[in-house]
Amino acid sequence: MNPTVCELRLRPIGIIRSPFREATGTPIQAAVAGDAEGTVEVLEEFARGLQDLEGFERIWLLYWLDRATWDGQLVVTPYLDTTPRGVFSTRAPSRPNAIGLSSVRLVCVEHNVLKIQGVDVLDGTPLLDIKPYVPRFDCFEAARAGWVDSATSDRVVADSRFERKE
Numbered sequence: 001m002n003p004t005v006c007e008l009r010l011r012p013i014g015i016i017r018s019p020f021r022e023a024t025g026t027p028i029q030a031a032v033a034g035d036a037e038g039t040v041e042v043l044e045e046f047a048r049g050l051q052d053l054e055g056f057e058r059i060w061l062l063y064w065l066d067r068a069t070w071d072g073q074l075v076v077t078p079y080l081d082t083t084p085r086g087v088f089s090t091r092a093p094s095r096p097n098a099i100g101l102s103s104v105r106l107v108c109v110e111h112n113v114l115k116i117q118g119v120d121v122l123d124g125t126p127l128l129d130i131k132p133y134v135p136r137f138d139c140f141e142a143a144r145a146g147w148v149d150s151a152t153s154d155r156v157v158a159d160s161r162f163e164r165k166e
Contacts, residue, residue, distance in 0.1 A: 058133035068093035
């Protein structure tokens with residue numbers, strides 16, 4: 001299959017609710033979001049798929065960064081740096097496919113609603129998928145992190161640099 005002619009169709013399975021209404025001031029990653037609480041409202045038709053999820057301490061949320069823009073720039077200045085970097089070496093929301101990924105703490109499951117902590121996502125963000133965080137597979141202790149290993153910024157919240165301008 002030629003990826004340049006492949007058409008993908010994604011269907012949200014729910015919506016993420018959080019206290020963050022705009023990018024400015026939102027934690028830049030779940031690891032620095034502290035106890036910021038939110039919920040994940042899974043559409044009723046997918047609720048049965050939440051069975052057995054409550055036994056996991058953390059989950060991965062995959063979502064659509066619906067308020068980020070991409071203007072074709074493949075080099076961006078990430079929140080943790082002042083040096084422009086290739087977009088694929090960053091977690092900047094401004095990217096060719098606006099897919100976000102966060103590992104959040106799962107507090108509880110109440111039918112089709114997940115209560116979460118450590119949320120770093122804007123309120124109303126469309127949820128694409130949920131996967132369990134499995135330390136045996138998802139934690140690589142000695143992994144190198146490229147330019148991030150030497151980043152000097154201690155920024156923990158976003159500014160408006162990647163927001164959609166209306």
